[in-house]
Amino acid sequence: MRTTDWGTAGKAGGARAKVGNVGSSAGTGGPDHTLALELVPVTEAAALAAGRWVGRGDENSGKAAAVDVIHKLIPSVSIRGAVVIGGDGQLLRDGEEVGEAGSPACDVGISAGDGALSVARDVPNALVAIAVAERGALYDPPPAHSMEKLAVGPDCADVVDIDRPVAQNLRAVATAKGVGVPDVVVAVLNRPWHRELVYQIRDAGARVHLVEGGEVAGAIAAARPESPVDMLLGTGGAAEGVVAAAALSCLGGSLQARLRCKAREDEETGHDFGEVLHTRDLVRGESISFCATAVTGSEVLRGIQHHGGHSTTESIVLCSKPRIVRIVRSEHRQAGRRERGEHRFA
Known part of the structure; x- marks a missing residue:
């Protein structure tokens, strides 16, 4: 166990961190490793800001608070990024340059609240996430459009096909995992347009895990071995x-x-609404950093918890090169008190 002081932590809350190593890849340095850790104080602070609106029924204020914090703190991160995903047209506009001049050029994707901010109703799976990849790596979808998705973990990556019937994909996942279809758990956003999909999953014999909040958390859950979710x-x-x-x-x-086409005029945007996009089409770079902090709890992360004099957050930190997964648990003291974070590596 060693103690590490993040260089950017002072700008995002002044947290000191206890860092422990697990596995052969832990402790491996490199640009992605460093950058991913720099993102943690930013998503933590943004999640805490959004968390103040949990249960208040305001769909916009929580997301606005998170975006405001990201806008203020992301200049402390060692990137020269262009916002490709998540610009709200005000503080963080799509195409806006953020970060430090002279740093590596990259694309930045932001999810503040994951769609309609679920914390307004205090439901699970809301998080604040930032993804960073090489310049030109992130797919830029047409604004305000929906997307049909199928997400699975590494053990099922090569056995599913979004063009196949739901039942066929469920059987393929069950075979890959060595279980029966009744043991397969599918995360589905709890939305009215998914009634038929839910019926198909249950009719095939699998179980449905309705996700009230975020798809990003649901997709991560499908890829983590400790999660009960097998597919999104x-x-x-x-x-x-x-x-x-x-x-x-x-x-x-x-x-x-x-991509789902909403109207005939959308067909003229230059995007192919019938084309199947794979992970490599959506994120084309090889060097990817990702960090997400939970606002409300999910299958992978604990939500913000408030105690006397401090709050705790839990984040997931991911790197593609080298491939490392970290779970970061931090304790945030109230103003005037020392802040510290305890980091657990998974």
Whole structure:
């Protein structure tokens, strides 16, 4: 166990960290390793800001608070990034340059609240996530469009096909995992347009795990061995699909997607709405960093917890090169008190 002081932590909360190493890849340095850790204080602070609106029923204020914090703190990160995903048209506009001049050029994807901010109703799976990849690596979907998605972990990446019937994919996942179809758990956004999909999954004999909040958290859950979720299916935000693909790229999982055309005029945007997009189409770079902090809890991360004098957050930090997964648990003291974070590597 050693103690590490993040260079950017002072700008994002002044946290000191206890860092422990697990596995042969732990402790491996490199640009992705360093950059991913620099993102942690940013997503932590943004999640804490959004968390103040949990349960208040305000769909916009929580997301706005998170975006405001990211806008203020991301200049402390050693990148020269262009916002490709997640620009809200005000503080963080699509195409806006963020970070430090002279740093490596890259694309930045942001998911603040994961679609409609679920914390407004205090439901699970809301998180704040930032994905960073090489310049030109992140797919830029048309704005305000939806995306049909199928996400699985590394053990099922080569056995599913979004063009196949749901039942066939469920049988393929069950075979790959060495279980029966009744043991397969599928995460589906709890939305009215998924009624038929839910019926198909249950009719095939599998179990449905309805996700109230975020698809990004659901996709990560499908790729993590400690999660009960085996697959994510359904239609949600296109921007969230790209951010989720960045996470799955680091985890060795797979995301297959199709843009959904809302109107005939959308066909003239230059995007192929019938084309199947794979993880490598959504995130084309080889060097990817991803960090997400939970606002409310999920199958992978604990949500923000408030105690007397401090709050705790839990984040997942992913790198593609070298491939490392970290779970970071931090304790945030109230103003005037020393902050510290305890880091557990998974």
